[in-house]
Amino acid sequence: MVKLLKQNKFLTLGIVLLIILSIIDIRLTYTALENTVFQITTMLLIIPPIFIIIGLFDVWVPRETIIEHMGEESKAKGMVLAFFLGAFSAGPTLVAFPIAHLMLKKGAKYSNVIFFLMVWSSLKLPIIFFQITAIGYYLPAIINITMLIVFIISSLLTDIFFTKKDKELYYEKANKSE
Numbered sequence: 001m002v003k004l005l006k007q008n009k010f011l012t013l014g015i016v017l018l019i020i021l022s023i024i025d026i027r028l029t030y031t032a033l034e035n036t037v038f039q040i041t042t043m044l045l046i047i048p049p050i051f052i053i054i055g056l057f058d059v060w061v062p063r064e065t066i067i068e069h070m071g072e073e074s075k076a077k078g079m080v081l082a083f084f085l086g087a088f089s090a091g092p093t094l095v096a097f098p099i100a101h102l103m104l105k106k107g108a109k110y111s112n113v114i115f116f117l118m119v120w121s122s123l124k125l126p127i128i129f130f131q132i133t134a135i136g137y138y139l140p141a142i143i144n145i146t147m148l149i150v151f152i153i154s155s156l157l158t159d160i161f162f163t164k165k166d167k168e169l170y171y172e173k174a175n176k177s178e
Contacts, residue, residue: 046094046095050095050098054098054099057099058102063107066106066108067108069081070082070103070107070108070109070112070113071108071109072109074109074112078109079111079115079152079155081112082108082112082119083116083123085099085116085119085120086115086116086118086120086123086124087119087123087124087125088124088125089120089124090124090126093120093121095120096116096117096120097117099116100116100117101174104171105175107171110158110159110162110167110171111155111156111158111159112155114154114158115151115154115155118154118155119148119151122147122151123144123147123148128144131143131144
């Protein structure tokens with residue numbers, strides 16, 4: 001029993017906190033349980049499509065294709081491809097991390113993966129369209145062009161500041177996890 005509690009210490013802590021919360025105010029406990037059910041339901045709707053997309057990406061896109069288009073020798077082509085993959089995406093950033101992991105596993109250049117993550121998190125087309133409809137063209141253009149420049153510079157700096165050994169460690173970690 002103690003071993004089971006130690007293995008699930010966050011769940012145990014959550015249950016203990018809910019019991020304490022119900023002693024203090026039962027309405028807060030109901031609210032916490034409703035929020036928990038909502039979060040679990042949302043994640044159950046998001047996670048299966050992610051696994052399907054990642055599985056299809058893993059099976060349908062050969063490693064050689066990723067290395068050719070986004071690998072160490074890809075130059076600007078890899079960054080443009082990373083931009084389009086990130087910009088035409090939908091969903092929260094947590095969806096991008098397993099895809100980025102798979103890209104690293106298949107041999108994509110580290111800076112392209114970092115650029116992909118940055119674009120996914122901030123420069124998605126639905127967000128840009130929303131910005132344009134909400135506040136017009138001028139300010140979103142300035143914001144998004146500035147972010148694009150910063151993202152390009154940042155991802156290029158990762159190639160300069162990360163040593164070859166650091167990058168090999170990331171690739172090794174990506175290949176170890178299955």
